[in-house]
Amino acid sequence: MSYTKKDLITTSNLTKDEIYHFLNLAKEFKAVNNSDVKKAKSLYGKTTVNAFFENSTRTRTSFEIAAKRLGADAINFSSSQSSTKKGETLIDTINNIVAMKTDIVVVRHYSSGAAKFVAANTDAHVVNAGDGLNEHPSQALLDLFTILEHRGNLENLTVAIIGDIFHSRVARSNIYAMQTLGIKVKLFGPPMMLTGMEAFGCRICKTMQEALEDTDVIIMLRIQLERQDDEIAFPSVREYSNFFGLTRAKMKFAKDDVMILHPGPINRGVEINSDVADDPRYTHILNQVENGVAVRMAILHTLISNKQG
Amino acid sequence: MTTLIKNATIVNFNETKKANILIDGETIADITTDEPKADTVIDANGKLVMPGLIDMHVHFRDPGLEYKDDINSGSESAVAGGVTTCLPMANTNPINDNAVITRDMIAKAKARGLIDLLPIGAITKSMGGNKVVEMGDMINAGAVAFSDDGLPVASSDVMRYALEYSKHFGSFVINHSQDCSLCRGGHMNEGRVSAILGIKGMPREQEEIMVSRDLLLAKLTGGHIHIAHVSSEWSLKLIKQARDEGINVTCEVTPHHFTYTEDELMNYDTNFKMSPPLRTKSDVKAVREAIADGLVDVIVTDHAPHHDDEKFIEFDKAPFGILGLQTLIPLTLNLVRDGLISYEKMVELTSTNAAKMLNLKDKGVIAKGMLADLVIVDPDIEYIYDKNLNKSKSSNSPLIGKTLKGAAVKTIKSGKVVFDFPNVVA
Numbered sequence: 010m011s012y013t014k015k016d017l018i019t020t021s022n023l024t025k026d027e028i029y030h031f032l033n034l035a036k037e038f039k040a041v042n043n044s045d046v047k048k049a050k051s052l053y054g055k056t057t058v059n060a061f062f063e064n065s066t067r068t069r070t071s072f073e074i075a076a077k078r079l080g081a082d083a084i085n086f087s088s089s090q091s092s093t094k095k096g097e098t099l100i101d102t103i104n105n106i107v108a109m110k111t112d113i114v115v116v117r118h119y120s121s122g123a124a125k126f127v128a129a130n131t132d133a134h135v136v137n138a139g140d141g142l143n144e145h146p147s148q149a150l151l152d153l154f155t156i157l158e159h160r161g162n163l164e165n166l167t168v169a170i171i172g173d174i175f176h177s178r179v180a181r182s183n184i185y186a187m188q189t190l191g192i193k194v195k196l197f198g199p200p201m202m203l204t205g206m207e208a209f210g211c212r213i214c215k216t217m218q219e220a221l222e223d224t225d226v227i228i229m230l231r232i233q234l235e236r237q238d239d240e241i242a243f244p245s246v247r248e249y250s251n252f253f254g255l256t257r258a259k260m261k262f263a264k265d266d267v268m269i270l271h272p273g274p275i276n277r278g279v280e281i282n283s284d285v286a287d288d289p290r291y292t293h294i295l296n297q298v299e300n301g302v303a304v305r306m307a308i309l310h311t312l313i314s315n316k317q318g
Numbered sequence: 319m320t321t322l323i324k325n326a327t328i329v330n331f332n333e334t335k336k337a338n339i340l341i342d343g344e345t346i347a348d349i350t351t352d353e354p355k356a357d358t359v360i361d362a363n364g365k366l367v368m369p370g371l372i373d374m375h376v377h378f379r380d381p382g383l384e385y386k387d388d389i390n391s392g393s394e395s396a397v398a399g400g401v402t403t404c405l406p407m408a409n410t411n412p413i414n415d416n417a418v419i420t421r422d423m424i425a426k427a428k429a430r431g432l433i434d435l436l437p438i439g440a441i442t443k444s445m446g447g448n449k450v451v452e453m454g455d456m457i458n459a460g461a462v463a464f465s466d467d468g469l470p471v472a473s474s475d476v477m478r479y480a481l482e483y484s485k486h487f488g489s490f491v492i493n494h495s496q497d498c499s500l501c502r503g504g505h506m507n508e509g510r511v512s513a514i515l516g517i518k519g520m521p522r523e524q525e526e527i528m529v530s531r532d533l534l535l536a537k538l539t540g541g542h543i544h545i546a547h548v549s550s551e552w553s554l555k556l557i558k559q560a561r562d563e564g565i566n567v568t569c570e571v572t573p574h575h576f577t578y579t580e581d582e583l584m585n586y587d588t589n590f591k592m593s594p595p596l597r598t599k600s601d602v603k604a605v606r607e608a609i610a611d612g613l614v615d616v617i618v619t620d621h622a623p624h625h626d627d628e629k630f631i632e633f634d635k636a637p638f639g640i641l642g643l644q645t646l647i648p649l650t651l652n653l654v655r656d657g658l659i660s661y662e663k664m665v666e667l668t669s670t671n672a673a674k675m676l677n678l679k680d681k682g683v684i685a686k687g688m689l690a691d692l693v694i695v696d697p698d699i700e701y702i703y704d705k706n707l708n709k710s711k712s713s714n715s716p717l718i719g720k721t722l723k724g725a726a727v728k729t730i731k732s733g734k735v736v737f738d739f740p741n742v743v744a
């Protein structure tokens with residue numbers, strides 16, 4: 010079944026079929042990306058705008074490449090250059106972008122709920138590229154695509170998400186999508202980064218060992234150091250690394266064929282040591298980056314197809 | 319000038335009876351089963367007649383932020399909600415921390431002539447939390463209580479002095495109970511919903527910690543602490559224990575805290591963003607039980623107008639607060655419909671207790687010789703609370719556009735009809 014909603018804001022309302030729609034389509038686009046002529050035409054004549062109100066390199070670039078590979082005119086702007094610095098409201102900024110006949114607006118914003126707010130108040134298709142601490146659906150889909158690609162299926166899996174769960178939009182989107190697919194999700198991190206996480210119905214682990222044992226996929230999260238400003242409880246990066254970082258020594262608890270994912274950018278030596286992050290037996294981090302383009306092509310293509318349909 | 323309200327079902331805090339009310343000038347001249355002649359006759363058949371409501375917690379944004387509401391539009395909202403006496407908070411601009419501003423606010427309300435406005439002065443100069451205001455001067459000017467509202471007094475020493483000093487003048491202190499050091503930049507209740515939404519939350523304990531401190535300071539000083547808009551189960555437990563021990567404490571709750579839970583925020587609707595935030599089902603249950611059990615002294619609205627542009631924004635950027643004056647009656651009537659309280663108790667909570675607390679000897683009861691501040695309530699009328707009915711300059715209520723049941727169909731202030739519900743004969 011195809012995806013027929015106007016926007017992609019959350020993974021919480023995706024059905025199993027809709028998730029597989031995106032993953033199957035991403036597979037086709039990955040083939041395009043690996044061919045000599047990396048071009049498709051479904052967005053030819055369309056305009057996408059990456060409206061990024063929060064700094065980003067890889068997600069913005071990934072969406073830009075995805076749009077261009079589909080033939081769209083992809084425009085970027087960041088808040089440092091935008092009128093929001095002059096006091097213009099978010100919705101006025103978006104409406105000005107849409108008035109320039111923009112077909113898709115890819116929004117990244119530092120406020121949870123901002124993408125939903127934009128989607129509800131504009132006619133253009135809106136893709137949530139990360140809103141505050143809330144969600145990052147394309148990241149969850151690319152994680153799933155990377156797992157599917159490597160393992161061949163998404164059945165009977167156990168995934169451990171480790172680190173700064175509370176501040177992670179990646180975690181929320183992954184939890185929703187994975188639970189829809191029947192994947193067991195375990196969470197582990199320091200208590201101040203797990204506040205209220207019982208709400209998601211995941212198993213909360215007490216130790217790193219518990220998180221790693223019998224786990225098929227480990228998703229290590231970046232500590233959102235930039236979001237810790239107002240939180241005095243975080244003692245030190247050094248201690249974090251000792252108790253919550255993934256090191257070679259702790260890998261003895263993990264399965265031999267475990268996959269390690271990380272949404273990036275990595276704080277090397279903090280949440281994950283380089284000898285693990287760069288170990289080709291486990292790590293799929295660069296596969297994630299590559300797959301991100303294909304998944305985002307699938308998303309943009311699907312939303313435009315909805316409009317044409 | 320005389321007015322006869324005939325066929326009235328008069329609801330007082332202690333009785334309900336059928337009678338006619340004769341108003342002569344500003345006061346109630348008689349309660350009678352006779353039908354004396356009058357210049358004007360109002361037939362209240364099928365309606366309830368209650369004492370004019372007294373709202374001990376409103377924000378009229380005047381002076382300084384009149385684009386949200388001002389004393390005139392606030393007065394109009396009040397009488398459209400059956401409220402004839404309002405206590406506006408001091409967080410105006412400039413702040414109401416001196417007698418000049420207090421007098422000016424009262425004069426403006428008098429000029430409009432719809433309600434009695436009894437200002438709440440700030441506890442501290444500029445709400446800075448350091449230096450207590452000239453409470454005596456402000457009381458002489460017409461202030462009736464003291465609160466730094468959304469900027470709770472952090473210093474226990476300053477709060478102690480405020481309680482002692484207000485007691486000296488026979489007044490009291492209202493605290494917005496919040497230990498701000500525990501807020502963590504929160505925008506809603508901390509818990510299940512905030513975790514799901516990725517919004518930083520404020521734990522209920524930040525309210526409970528401050529309630530505890532203030533109760534202990536009231537114990538120390540013998541001063542009267544009034545706990546504003548109580549929202550948590552444990553705050554109520556603490557208040558109950560303190561009251562049982564003889565501490566001079568009163569408290570208020572708002573209709574939104576006895577009606578809604580944090581679940582309403584799942585769509586990031588900024589019109590449900592308020593402080594204290596909407597809490598859990600168990601908190602709402604506790605608030606409702608406290609109302610039924612008599613622990614709660616008054617129901618207030620915390621009417622907090624904000625311009626549409628300020629609420630039509632990302633959730634974490636939007637200000638706290640919603641309108642309340644015109645939804646006070648229908649939401650409170652829900653408590654009666656749910657069997658939690660009687661009409662008499664509703665009157666006690668929305669008028670009589672406030673009059674007692676504020677020592678307003680001519681208000682809060684419908685009786686011969688009292689001021690003719692009255693509201694005629696139709697508990698069954700159904701209508702859409704739309705922008706035409708809304709009298710505020712702002713429209714930040716989650717109930718705008720919703721169907722409500724029960725309303726003030728006629729409000730009488732000092733003997734004069736100051737509000738008529740459109741197209742309703744009463």
